[in-house]
Amino acid sequence: xxxxxxxxxxxxxxxxxxxxxxxxxxxxxxxxxxxxxxxxxxxxxxxxxxxxxxxxxxxxxxxxxxxxxxxxxxxxxxxxxxxxxxxxx
Amino acid sequence: xxxxxxxxxxxxxxxxxxxxxxxxxxxxxxxxxxxxxxxxxxxxxxxxxxxxxxxxxxxxxxxxxxxxxxxxxxxxxxxxxxxxxxxxxxxxxxxxxxxxxxxxxxxxxxxxxxxxxxxxxxxxxxxxxxxxxxxxxxxxxxxxxxxxxxxxxxxxxxxxxxxxxxxxxxxxxxxxxxxxxxxxxxxxxxxxxxxxxxxxxxxxxxxxxxxxxxxxxxxxxxxxxxxxxxxxxxxxxxxxxxxxxxxxxxxxxxxxxxxxxxxxxxxxxxxxxxxxxxxxxxxxxxxxxxxxxxxxxxxxxxxxxxxxxxxxxxxxxxxxxxxxxxxxxxxxxxxxxxxxxxxxxxxxxxxxxxxxxxxxxxxxxxxxxxxxxxxxxxxxxxxxxxxxxxxxxxxxxxxxxxxxxxxxxxxxxxxxxxxxxxxxxxxxxxxxxxxxxxxxxxxxxxxxxxxxxxxxxxxxxxxxxxxxxxxxxxxxxxxxxxxxxxxxxxxxxxxxxxxxxxxxxxxxxxxxxxxxxxxxxxxxxxxxxxxxxxxxxxxxxxxxxxxxxxxxxxxxxxxxxxxxxxxxxxxxxxxxxxxxxxxxxxxxxxxxxxxxxxxxxxxxxxxxxxxxxxxxxxxxxxxxxxxxxxxxxxxxxxxxxxxxxxxxxxxxxxxxxxxxxxxxxxxxxxxxxxxxxxxxxxxxxxxxxxxxxxxxxxxxxxxxxxxxxxxxxxxxxxxxxxxxxxxxxxxxxxxxxxxxxxxxxxxxxxxxxxxxxxxxxxxxxxxxxxxxxxxxxxxxxxxxxxxxxxxxxxxxxxxxxxxxxxxxxxxxxxxxxxxxxxxxxxxxxxxxxxxxxxxxxxxxxxxxxxxxxxxxxxxxxxxxxxxxxxxxxxxxx
Numbered sequence: 001x002x003x004x005x006x007x008x009x010x011x012x013x014x015x016x017x018x019x020x021x022x023x024x025x026x027x028x029x030x031x032x033x034x035x036x037x038x039x040x041x042x043x044x045x046x047x048x049x050x051x052x053x054x055x056x057x058x059x060x061x062x063x064x065x066x067x068x069x070x071x072x073x074x075x076x077x078x079x080x081x082x083x084x085x086x087x088x089x
Numbered sequence: 090x091x092x093x094x095x096x097x098x099x100x101x102x103x104x105x106x107x108x109x110x111x112x113x114x115x116x117x118x119x120x121x122x123x124x125x126x127x128x129x130x131x132x133x134x135x136x137x138x139x140x141x142x143x144x145x146x147x148x149x150x151x152x153x154x155x156x157x158x159x160x161x162x163x164x165x166x167x168x169x170x171x172x173x174x175x176x177x178x179x180x181x182x183x184x185x186x187x188x189x190x191x192x193x194x195x196x197x198x199x200x201x202x203x204x205x206x207x208x209x210x211x212x213x214x215x216x217x218x219x220x221x222x223x224x225x226x227x228x229x230x231x232x233x234x235x236x237x238x239x240x241x242x243x244x245x246x247x248x249x250x251x252x253x254x255x256x257x258x259x260x261x262x263x264x265x266x267x268x269x270x271x272x273x274x275x276x277x278x279x280x281x282x283x284x285x286x287x288x289x290x291x292x293x294x295x296x297x298x299x300x301x302x303x304x305x306x307x308x309x310x311x312x313x314x315x316x317x318x319x320x321x322x323x324x325x326x327x328x329x330x331x332x333x334x335x336x337x338x339x340x341x342x343x344x345x346x347x348x349x350x351x352x353x354x355x356x357x358x359x360x361x362x363x364x365x366x367x368x369x370x371x372x373x374x375x376x377x378x379x380x381x382x383x384x385x386x387x388x389x390x391x392x393x394x395x396x397x398x399x400x401x402x403x404x405x406x407x408x409x410x411x412x413x414x415x416x417x418x419x420x421x422x423x424x425x426x427x428x429x430x431x432x433x434x435x436x437x438x439x440x441x442x443x444x445x446x447x448x449x450x451x452x453x454x455x456x457x458x459x460x461x462x463x464x465x466x467x468x469x470x471x472x473x474x475x476x477x478x479x480x481x482x483x484x485x486x487x488x489x490x491x492x493x494x495x496x497x498x499x500x501x502x503x504x505x506x507x508x509x510x511x512x513x514x515x516x517x518x519x520x521x522x523x524x525x526x527x528x529x530x531x532x533x534x535x536x537x538x539x540x541x542x543x544x545x546x547x548x549x550x551x552x553x554x555x556x557x558x559x560x561x562x563x564x565x566x567x568x569x570x571x572x573x574x575x576x577x578x579x580x581x582x583x584x585x586x587x588x589x590x591x592x593x594x595x596x597x598x599x600x601x602x603x604x605x606x607x608x609x610x611x612x613x614x615x616x617x618x619x620x621x622x623x624x625x626x627x628x629x630x631x632x633x634x635x636x637x638x639x640x641x642x643x644x645x646x647x648x649x650x651x652x653x654x655x656x657x658x659x660x661x662x663x664x665x666x667x668x669x670x671x672x673x674x675x676x677x678x679x680x681x682x683x684x685x686x687x688x689x690x691x692x693x694x695x696x697x698x699x700x701x702x703x704x705x706x707x708x709x710x711x712x713x714x715x716x717x718x719x720x721x722x723x724x725x726x727x728x729x730x731x732x733x734x735x736x737x738x739x740x741x742x743x744x745x746x747x748x749x750x751x752x753x754x755x756x757x758x759x760x761x762x763x764x765x766x767x768x769x770x771x772x773x774x775x776x777x778x779x780x781x782x783x784x785x786x787x788x789x790x791x792x793x794x795x796x797x798x799x800x801x802x803x804x805x806x807x808x809x810x811x812x813x814x815x816x817x818x819x820x821x822x823x824x825x826x827x828x829x830x831x832x833x834x835x836x837x838x839x840x841x842x843x844x845x846x847x848x849x850x851x852x853x854x855x856x857x858x859x860x861x862x863x864x865x866x867x868x869x870x871x872x873x874x875x876x877x878x879x880x881x882x883x884x885x886x887x888x889x890x891x892x893x894x895x896x897x898x899x900x901x902x903x904x905x906x907x908x909x910x911x912x913x914x915x916x917x918x919x920x921x922x923x924x925x926x927x928x929x930x931x932x933x934x935x936x937x938x939x940x941x942x943x944x945x946x947x948x949x950x951x952x953x954x955x956x957x958x959x960x961x962x963x964x965x966x
Contacts, residue, residue, distance in 0.1 A: 004222060005219045005220060005289070010216055010343075013283075013289050013293050014212060014216065014293055014297070016280060017290075020276070021301070038201060042204060043305050046305065047305060050272065050297075050351065050384075053271055053275050054438075057267075057438050060271065062443075062445055065244030065245065066241060073275075
C-alpha cells in the first residue's frame, strides 16, 4: 500500500490548516455575526475561512501570482477587523 | 459564572475525568503499534468500564452515567474483535460519543459538548486513510491535484489544458470551477513555510472540508427545524449519521482531493444562509449568502442542483400558498438575492481568458426552467393572495396562459432532466460505472441504499413524506425544501450512480426529522414519542462498529478508503513516464489519463473527463477492434500528425506519441473498450458485448500435491491437477484444467459449463480460440503450484490465463500484452495464432510483475527516421 504519512505530521498539518481557516473566518464573524450563538459562530468562521479563497481566485485570475494573492487575502482579514474596530470606536 | 464553577467542579469528579481520558485514549492509537494496542486496550477498557460502573453504583451517581459506561464496555468489545485490519482505529466513533457524554455529564452545554466532540472525532475518523498510504486515492483527485500543482508552479490560474484531447486542440479551462484546486494550492503555499508540501495539502485538505461540513450541517438542520424545541437534538442525530455515512465518506476523507467534499460544504453553506435569511427575513444574510453562493459556483457543479431544488421548493410553496391564502414572495426574494449576487460575483472569475473580465455565458436550460417555474408560480401566488382587485375570471385566464406558455418550456426541460439525461444513452457513458443506474428495481434500490447509507436512508425516505405533509399543513418552506431535496436526489440516484455523493447529504440529514419527536419529558415515556425514540436509538446503534456483525453496515469502512492496489501498482510506471522528455505522449485507456498528466506530466490522447467520445472510440479501436498492426497504427498516425503541427509545434516544438501502455485491469475493461469500439456514436446504438475472459487459478478445485493415477499400460503416475475457472463467456468455457505428471507430460482439458471435459486442442479448433497470458504458461503453472495456499497475495498476472476467441485472438491488446510469451503458448498447444512480430512496437518496461507494461512506438511508424539504433527506437529528444 505504499508508505503512510507520519502521524505527527498529519496532526501538525491539520492543526495549521484549521488554525488558518478559523483565524481568517473569525474576522468575518467578528464584523458581521458578533451576536450569533457560539456554535453558529464556529460554523460561520469555518465557512468564511474557506470561502475567502473566492477572493484569492479573483486575485490570481487578474493581476497577482499565487503567493501575493494568498498574502493579500490573509491581510484583507486584518484590514476587515481593523476597519470594523475603528468604526466602532 | 455559577455554571462555569459547577463545570469546573464536575471536571474534578474522578469518574468524569476517567470518561474523558478513556474517550481520548483511542485517538492516540495511531502512535502505538497495533499489536500493543490489541493486547493492552481490550483489558484496560473492560476493567475501566467495570470499575466506573462499580463506582457509580456504590456512590449512587446519576442515571446519565449508563451511557458512557456502555460506551467504554463497547470499546473493549471492539478490541476483542480483531478480524479486520486497522482495528486500532475502530473505536474512534465510540471515542466521539464518550467524549460528548463526558462533557455533558460534567455540566457543559450539550450542544457545545457535541460540537467539540464532533470536530475532534470526525477529524480522527476521516484522516485514517492518510495513515495507510501516502498516495492520493483513485483517479479524479489527481485531476484537482494537477491544477493545484500548475497554479503553484506558474503562480497563475490555468487557461488551457494542452495535455489531453489533441484533436479538440486541448480543452479551455478558463471557465472551469477550479476553487478546489486553488484551495489545495492556497494551503500548500502556507504549509510551505512550515516545511510541508503541496502534496500534504492535497492529502489532508479534505479532512478540513469534512469537519467544516459537519459543523455547517448542524447549523443547517437547526435552521431547518427553526424554533422547534427539539431542533438541536435532531441536528445532533443528523450530523452523527452523516459523520458515519459510508456513502458521504466515499469522498469525505483524507487522500481524496476531489472537489466533492468542499463543494458539498459550499452547497450546505449556501443552504444555511438561505434558511437563516428566510427564518430572520434578513436581506443582510441573503447578500452574504450570495458571496458564499458565488464561491460555490467557482467550486462545484452542484450549484445547479441547489438552484433547481430551491426554485422547485419555492414554486411548490407558491402553489400551496394559493390554497392557504399565504404569500411565497419572501422565499423568492431571499433566494433570488443569493442567486443573483452569486452569479454576478462568480462571473468576474469564470470568464474566458485572463485579467479583468465578465463571463457572459448562459446558465443551463434546467436552471432557467426552475427559475421560470418559481417566478411564474410566485407571480400567480401574488395575484391570488395579495392583489384582490383582479377578478376571478382574469385570474383564471392568467393562470391558463401562464401554465400553457411556461409549461411548454419548463415541462420540456424537466422532462429532459428527469427522463432523458438521467437515463444515459451515450455509447461511452453506458460503459462507465458511475453513469450506470444505481439500481434496476425498487427492491434492489432499497438494498443498495442500506449498504452505503445504512438503515438511516429508510428514515430519510420516510421523512420525505412526513416533511412534505407538514410543509403543506404548517406552510413551512424549510420542510418543503428538505422534502424536494430528498425527492430529487432519490430520483436522480436511482437512474445514475454518479449522484451518490450528492444524494448522501439528504440521505444522511433528512431522516433527522424524526428526532424532533424524541422523548423530551418523562411523561412522554407513556406516550407515542417512545416509538420514534426507540427507532432512533436502534438506528444510532447501527452506526457503531459493532453493527457490522448485526446489520451488515460497517462504518469502519470509512477509515479504509485509501489508494487501491491498482493505483499503487501504477506508481513505478508513472515515475518511469515522469522521467521521459516533456513532449512525450502516451496511448492508453482513459482511466489512466489523470494519473499520467498529474503525476507524470505527460500528454495523453484521452482522460477521465471523457470529453471527446470520438477520440475515446479511436483509442478503443486501436486496442480492441483492429487486428492489423498497420490499420491500428493508422489511428496513431492521425494523432501524430496533429502533434506535429499547429499550437503543439509552436508551444512544445511538437509532441511525440511515443509510448503505448497497458495494465492488467484493461483485460477486465476489454468488454467496455470493445463495446465502444464497435458502437455507433452517431445514433448511439450499442456495440458488441464481448470481452477477454479471465481464467483464474482455483485452489479448491485443484490438487497441487498430486495423486496417484493409473496409466493405460497399468503403471502408476503422480498427477497434479491445476484448475483455472473462467468468467462467464459466450463460448460456454467453464474452466481450463491442467494435468501434470511426474514425467513432465501435460494434458490440458477445456471444462465446459456443464462439467464436460474436452481436450484443449479440440476445443480451440472448434471455437477458433486461444489461451494467452502476460506471463509464460510455465511460470503461471509453477507459481500456482508453489503458492497455492496464499494465492491471493500473488499478482494476477501469475495466477490467471486469458481466453479469447475469433477476432479476440488477433487484437492489438493481445498482440502487445500477451505477445512476449506467445511462442510458449503455441508450442504447448494452448494458443492457435499466427502473429508476425510487431514492426513498430517494442516492449521497453514491465512493472509490478507485468501489472503495467510499456511499449515504445518506432518513429518509423510515422515515417520518421530514428537517430540511432540502440536498445530503444531512439526518439529525438
